[in-house]
Amino acid sequence: MKRGLSLKWLVVIAFLVQGLILVVGYSFLTAHYLIQGMDNIVTSNMEQVAHHYLKQAANDSSKSPKQYYDYVVTSQWSALPKEVKSLFKQSEIIPNKLFKAHLPEESPPKVKFLFHAIIQNQKVYVAYSISRSTASALTLQNISSDFRTLIMISMLSALSLAVIILLLSWRLGRPITRLGEWARTLASDKLHQPTPNFNYPELNAFAELIRSNLKSVQETTEREQRFLRHTSHELRTPITTIRSNVELLKKLDAQQNQHHSQAAIDRIDRASLTMKHLTETLLWLHHDRAESLPMTECQLNVVIQHLVDDMRYLLASKHISLNVKTQPYTLYLPEAAARIVLGNLIRNAFQHTWEGSVSIIQQQNTVQIINQQLPSSEKEDLGFGLGLQLTERLCQRLDWYYRNEQQANGHFVTLVFPDPKQA
Known part of the structure; x- marks a missing residue:
């Protein structure tokens, strides 16, 4: 220090x-x-x-x-x-x-x-x-x-002045030192106790301000922790229910040879997995855990195609030209985090483009998402607002290259995943 x-x-x-x-x-x-x-x-x-x-x-x-x-x-x-x-x-x-x-x-x-x-x-x-x-x-x-x-x-004047100043500093320094020691040792169990007397009203007011602010921070943290615990607890129940019903539907479909419901079952399967991975990733990101997310082999082109299919409903009743170009490529990375980041970017591109074009281009480990709004469109919201903060935090924590450039009529996003094969 x-x-x-x-x-x-x-x-x-x-x-x-x-x-x-x-x-x-x-x-x-x-x-x-x-x-x-x-x-x-x-x-x-x-x-x-x-x-x-x-x-x-x-x-x-x-x-x-x-x-x-x-x-x-x-x-x-x-x-x-x-x-x-x-x-x-x-x-x-x-x-x-x-x-x-x-x-x-x-x-x-x-x-x-x-x-x-x-x-x-x-x-x-x-x-x-x-x-x-x-x-x-x-x-x-x-x-x-x-x-x-x-x-x-x-000489006597200088000496008396020095003595008075030293005595005054000692008199003022003691309560200030006590205030610093009290603030350093202020734990959660002492926040509900009254503040000590530091001899001067200004120091007492400052000590009370420290105690009240720390108490407010602790209460906010406790509320967030309770919210996270309750949210994760409440999400596990529907996730378990969805997973068990998916397995049951698969068994019934295999017995009755009803292949027409397979696509819907696959979407439910992916949605339930997304909910599960989303909960785990958000908890990991919020608690700033030291351990890493689980790494799996991920087919990047398949993930993008699934996300586009799941979010096509956002393009309904819109005059948008969609261009998706992918190539088979497999990466070893935390798939849950990749789905969250790509899902946010694709969802925002679909939501914030009302008339124009959206291009999603994947080449090896690089993904580019471009949305362009026609100048004649009545809607002017061209930003990637939703999920942007979460996307930036995840990319920063996982050391992924992420860049969002605002253009005249839209945005140009570049996302590069780390690839050991290119190292």
């Missing part, structure tokens, strides 16, 4: 992946807003430094850059330190927006900030640099603590 990923683990993995994506995504988002908050603080400080610079510039006509702690302030781009001008391009600097550049190759690593403020129509450039050596211990401690807290919250 082909095994794949179970539905339970598929749901668990899907929820875990989705949960981890959300946790990681929100963790990065939180880290982003944490860094953005720090940048906003730096921007606010640099803006305050710019205001302080303009207040002093009002009393000082010097245009030289000023330095307040780690902040370098000037009103001219050219007055900025060379290191700042090498990291940023003047054409790309937008007023009132913070720009920063990371310098991981330096020791210790630094971050350079540049802020271009326009205050009361006056341009001010503020440059700022920070590293581990220049940042206060309290600031570094707070940043490190914030990131540790963020990582810890993310």
